[in-house]
Amino acid sequence: MKENLTKTRELLSQYREDYALCSKCKICHGNHVQEVNHARFFRNCPSGSRFRYEAYYASGRMELARALNLKEIEVTPQYLHALYTCMECGSCQEQCYPVKQIFPLRVIELLREKAVAEGWGLLPEHAPILKKLEESDNYLGKPQAERDKLIKELGVKDASKEKCGVLLFIGCQYSYKSELKKALGSAVRLLRKSGADVGILGSKELCCGAPLLELGDRDFFEAFGKENIERIDATGAETVITLCSHCASVFGEEYAGFMKASPVHVTQYISEALAKGDLKAGKKAKGTVAWHDPCRLGRRLKVYDEPRSILDAIPGLKRVEFERSRGNTLCCGGGGMAAAVYPEFGLEVAKERVYEAEFVDADTIVTACPWCEEMLQSGIGGRKSKVKVENILTLLEESVGGK
Ligand code: SF4
Ligand code: SF4
Structure with missing residues (x-):
């Protein structure tokens, strides 16, 4: 493996100024007040x-990092x-x-990396996640060979055998979960309709490693990163x-710069295709929709406008904003692998987002x-809400037509 295959490996101690400078102002507890209506x-x-309790906000977690590094407290x-x-x-x-x-988030991420590196971190509930990745190379622990079937099912090129214009990296969830197959099909059909020559890696696509980064297992993550990039x-x-x-x-944050291809999220690609006229939404849609900014797509990659422009291209659709949107978005409840260990907590957060809708x-x-x-689907069930959740590409395909 190349040294530091992905972005430069950092240590928590490099952020000691951050946690030392944290003034406990609690700005991190909520959104900027001038941007809040209720x-x-x-x-x-x-x-x-x-x-x-304070330890469950970034302000407290900065203190947990500082005190542990100064050996003032024990794990x-x-x-x-509080960490997980x-x-x-x-x-x-x-x-x-x-x-x-x-950078409070970076301090928390590096505290998790320190926990794994020093062997005092991770919980028994994390073990099955690591086992699945180790034994199956994907997050769901499914046979990798099943991914080869997608080449025929989707009618795309096998990128490991023939040259393609764009490589679609499907991801573990869309590869295996039946309830997500509709969105996957829409993505492929829209890409092809826009003129893209699509290929996938089938069984040669491994988990991107996101769950490992979130758990702080940097070495294991880099093993996946190296294979995928090659x-x-x-x-x-x-x-x-x-x-x-x-x-x-x-x-965007880790592989870019270490691989030859440029990464782009599907909403960026499709919004550009709509802007260029390679795709056109014509059929009228009904209803009022709110775009939920995924934390990783929004806050980390600043992809805010592209999905909104896709929705605005669908005639008849009314778009409203969540009270907490763009940089102020609320997590769906599935971030940081917390819901894998504390499902009731994840559900509460999802229900709060559905309430906001x-x-x-x-x-x-x-x-x-x-x-x-x-x-969000579980939040809808938990609230017995009439709100629905839809993938943006499925919604667009209904307007573009011509399956
Ligand atoms: S981490 Fe929170 S409490 Fe500390 S300086 Fe930043 S906003 Fe203030
Ligand atoms: S849950 Fe979100 S806002 Fe709270 S400390 Fe963690 S990263 Fe920061």
Whole structure:
């Protein structure tokens, strides 16, 4: 493996100024007040809002990092609970950085990396996730060979055997989950309709490694990154399109610069195709939709306008904004692998987001992330809400027509 295959490996101690400079101003606890219309939607740290104690906000986690590095405290079950309930949504950093130039999210991520590197981190509930990735090379622990069937099913090129114009990196969730197949089909048909010559890697596509980064297992993540980059480079594709927002952030923040192809999220590619006239939405749609900004697509990659421009291209559709949108978005409840260990907590966050959709009179939440789709669906069930959740590409395809 190349040294530092992905972005430069950092250590928590390099951020000691950040946690030392944290003034406990609590700006990270909620959204900027001037951008909040209702008190209910001020709070925006999922774990702090749920567990309330200081240790569950970024301000407290900065203190947990500082005190551990200075050996003032020891790791206890409570310490681990505070560490692994963070959804790594980045709301804290979104609020803190413009005012204080401090990176609280990075401190939390590096605290998790330190936990793995020193062997005191991870919980028994994380073991099955690691086992599936180790044994099957994908997050769901399914046979990799099943992914080869997608080449025929989707009618795309096998990028490991023949040259293609764009390489579609499908991701574990869209590859295997039956409830997500509709969105996958829409993505491929829209890409082909826009003129793209689409190929996939089939069984040679491995997990992007996002769950490992979120858990702080940097070495394991880099093993996946190295394999994926070598296999993508071998295809000769100039563009890699990701469907999942977690894959998109891994490609944009970690792989980019270390592979030959340029990464782009599917909403970026499709919005450009619409702008160029390669795709045209013509059939009228009905309803009021709210775009849910996935944390990783929005805060990390700043992809805010493209999905909105796709929705605005669909005639008849009314688009409203969540109270917490763009940089102020609320996590769906599925971030940071917290819901894998604390499912009730994840569900509470998802229900809060669904409540917010009801509050802004949206009948449909639209997103482009399998994790968000799944969590929001569970939030709808939990609230017995009439709100629906839709993938943006499925919605667009209905308007573009011609399946
Ligand atoms: S992390 Fe930033 S916003 Fe939060 S208390 Fe510290 S300095 Fe303030
Ligand atoms: S990343 Fe999200 S959940 Fe974690 S401390 Fe920051 S705002 Fe709270």
